[in-house]
Amino acid sequence: MPSPKRIGKIKFGLLSPKEIRTMSVRKIIWADTYDDDGFPYPQGLMDLALGVIDPGLRCKTCDQKAADCPGHFGHIELAKPVIHVGYTRLIRKLLRVTCRACGRLLLSPDEIKKVSITAEDELGGDVLTEKDIKKERSCPHCGEQQLKVNFEKPTTFSEVLLEDGKKNEHKLTPADIRARLERIPDSDLKLLGINPDVARPEWTILTVLPVPPVTMRPSIILENGQRSEDDLTHKLVDIIRINQRFKENQDAGAPQLIIEDLWELLQYHVTTYLDNEVAGCPPARHRSGRPLKTLSQRLKGKDGRFRGSLSGKRVNFSARTVISPNPNLSVTEVGIPLSIAIEMTVPVRVTAYNLEEMREFVLRGPERKSLKVPCGANYVIRPDNRRLRLGGDNLETIAEQIEPGYTVERQLRDGDIVLFNRQPSLHRMSIMAHRIKVMDGKTFRLNPAVCPPYNADFDGDEMNLHVPQTEEARAEAAILVAVQENILSPRFGGPIIGGIHDHISGIFMLTHDLRWFTKSEILYLLKYFEFEHLPEPGKVEEDGTPMWSNKQVFSMILPDGLNMVFRASSCINCDECKYTDCERDAFVRVIDGQLETGTIDKKSIGAFDGAILNRIIRQCGMDRASQFIDDMTRLSIRGIMIDGFSFGIDDEDLSKTEYGQIEDELSKAKDDVDRRIRIFQEGQLEPMPGRTPEETLEMQIMQVLGKARDRTGEIAGRHLGLGNSAVLMAVSGARGSMLNLTQMAGCIGQQSVRGERIMRGYEERTLPHYKRGDRGADAHGFILHSYKSGLSPTEFFFHAIGGREGLVDTAVRTSQSGYLQRRLINALQDLKVAYDGTVRTTMGRIIQFKYGEDGTDPMKGSFGDPVDVKGLVESVLKEEV
Amino acid sequence: MSIRINVLDHVMVPDHQAMSEEEVQALLARYSITFDQLPKVFHDDPGVRQVNGKVGDVVRIIRQSHTAGIAEAYRLVVRRPKK
């Protein structure tokens, strides 16, 4: 193998016709590819000199076989020059800044000096622009009057002639343009940022076309034995055919009109050959109607050569499947199907110390019938790097053979560390290291508490898994990437892993108010929690049965010495806080690891909040914190299972009284709206400062209706207490809000587009169901029904309008933020923090003099502050400050 | 006539100071970097113009930081490219 070479420099320029002819090995004149025997035509598009793709044939240029021949360029002599679409903007600029007669820049030496003062550095690209030259002046060198040059996409240039006051467009042929570009002197090109040594402007008009080697446009043979040519070959066939016809007509002295048509056709084919997605040019299509994938399409876009092939990353030792939840796994674990564990391997070097173990792996071989069977091995690598596939009858022989120096590729087993990932990988927590647990089934299993960092749910999401293959990779995974090292998010300096949904409902139901459990109940709750002794019972019943409180149960999973005082999510911020006597039990007080008062909910253990979790991390470290998450999720799941938890359609039912009240409230609001509309129509409405009367009325109506909706929610809320599952979820912060409940049981309320009532539709009305100019509530999207009671047809229509806006917003936001993310990552990906604390590029250029200007890890701060002073003081004083 | 205001007086504009030759040499030595490895600022930046920074000068920018107290940055004045 040849040794890798270092690239000295890369030069960019245009290919000159001379260069194209020099690098060409064959002039191509025939549009045909293969003859009837399937042999390439000489001087056809598949000429053997352009390289070979069929095995067995030899290249006529380099005499190598298909595998070794790199392919060689040929060329087509064009009957007349055509414009290269990629350079139309440059051509336009050059035509506009140079003289149509002498080709010189349309500036006098003095003017040049004035415009380009900064020509000090050679690289200074766009030194002169079109704007620097005044329109339609005469040449300062030869005095020629200049004409306006029009450009029409994709490749048409014309000059505007003024003939007796009339504008007359005169088309420029590529040959005319080429002649003009040829006249531009080298010295003037330098001022335009063009290096004439490598890019003479007339080379942007093609007179000879390179034919790419067959190796980059191989033909494939279909099942039915037919040959199918590459899109590029198809396009080249078109070009050669037209070129041929053009030449024949030219030689026969055809009329100018026909020549012009053919010239345009040739231009079209060359244009689409280079880029089949040019504006103002119908794309060339395959017989089937599919647009052809020509040169530019091979490079552009997500699946193009750059983003798709060159910077595309593909890896081995990876697996992908659907995910599903398993609350009994630790957050640091991931359950993988047996079939994946069998397929994927970890290389282990054989030493004198593990020789026997390795022999056992090899003896077990690649088969593994059930979870209980220990792992086997799939491959053995000999010291000479020969790879032996295990299986069949060779197990014993190879097991005998292995000795220190061999490598055994062992199957995955419980405890192996792997990287787990879900796209789109937007932050570092999108890839975390888990420990494997081999399981039944065909899905990856994970604890629902790690869903927030991955942003995963179980509606069919798939995730990827990667197995590190070296000791260094495993060490990095365990020390830096492990789940417990990523509980805190550098995004806001708080825990991003924590209880969700049922964890929060469960822990809320368990810890709310005071409840007493018997010994068997408390043991049921703590079944998966390891402990040595139960605490002293909180009270003893008259009959002598010892009882433990719900707060005692929760305290068992808390670390000792934990002190915290805060308000739970269920706190409604009363004007006067009753602290520990709060009737909602929302004042949480933890002293010495004992929960004294308060309900545990989203604020304490939820993902993104997790006050208790956060304190445990700071006080006891990451490992204790992940232990706490495991204990908490298991306890809360058992907690929710004591009572059971469900939600059904009749949970949205209210009593007759409430329905009456809601109806009253809504009709009162409607009357109020009508009254205000009357005032407005009588011209009595006092406009608000800076608003028109119409705007004022709109704002008043929105306000009245908004208030009415909220009022119905309050009425519904009065009827539905914590016994209602939806209320419990909203209060504890597990899922949903009181607004959702209001809309289900009370009234859905105003639908809006861009924050305003729905106004669009027909002339002066939204729908033909209403009178023109009706400003009433129902005519502009107010829905007075609830989801439970069902919507009227007009209400349903307005709801669809409001709902669509939300969908469009999300669709637009994701695509925009995706592009922003790509640009940020491309700009930042190679920056690193140097040992002196500076942030630098790979070339040592300084980006920040101190990482983040303060040199601190955002993960280690506290919700934006460097130190959580208040929490620390409270922890010491054991009371609120 | 436009009123010349001192942009540095604005609360949201950090303090700018032109650095002396010796200070710049010390700075380059401290971070063991060459001149062109410094971050850049354009010559017509209002803050730079206020302290009379010329192309090739280094400007010290002193920011108030929520977490670090005071954060200093140094920028090499360069000519703004055309367009």
Ligand SMILES: [Mg+2]
């Ligand atoms: Mg999903």
Ligand SMILES: [Zn+2]
């Ligand atoms: Zn060859």
Ligand SMILES: [Zn+2]
């Ligand atoms: Zn001239």
Ligand SMILES: [Zn+2]
């Ligand atoms: Zn309270």
